[in-house]
Amino acid sequence: MTSSLRLTLAGALLAVIAIPAWAETPVVEMHKDPNCGCCTAWAEHLEAEGFEVRQHETRDMRAVKIEHGVSPGLASCHTAVVDGYVIEGHVPAADIRRLLEERPDVAGLAVPGMPHGSPGMETGRQDDYAVLGWSHDDRTPAIFNEYTQD
Known part of the structure; x- marks a missing residue:
């Protein structure tokens, strides 16, 4: 084997080993109302960040939220599930990636309401907002x- 071929193979092996953990991010199963454009924009945000998003349309989002333990105080327009975690509303991709890396003992993450400036809600206005974690027990x-927009 030539030294050139050895270097090529070594480089290829290093490239495979160096693939970041998020490259194997599980599929995001998103439930949304068929008429909601901001939900589609949020899915596009996730896809631009390397997630695969499967969109499921339903007119009964209340039933989806109840099924996944989303209380009215946490509710937004769409509900998603990724690797066993519930994602409610306009949660940024970076927070979902952190959730999947750290694997805290939470049911999921939520951005209640529809704050301007959150992913999918780029309206030109910027609201302060929090990403909340919750558990089914508490x-x-x-x-x-x-x-924050300080």
């Missing part, structure tokens, strides 16, 4: 991350 959410 419905009191905790701040997972905050976005």
Whole structure:
């Protein structure tokens, strides 16, 4: 084997070993109302960040939220599931990636309401908002991350 071929093979092996963990990110199963454009924009945000998103349209989002343990105080427009975690609303891809890497003991993450400036809600206005984590046993959410416009 020539030294050139050895270097090529070594480089290829290093490239495979160096693939980041998020490259194997599980599929995001997103439930949304068929008429919601901001939900589609959020899915596009995730796809641009390397996630695969499967969109499921339903007119009964209330039933989806109940099924996944999303309380009214955490609710937004769409509900998704990724690797066993519930993602409610306009949660940034970076927070989902962190959730999947750290694997905290939470049911999921939520961005309640539809804050301007969150992924999928780029309206030109910027609201402060928090990404909340919650568990099914304790419905009191905790701040997972905050976005402020200071």
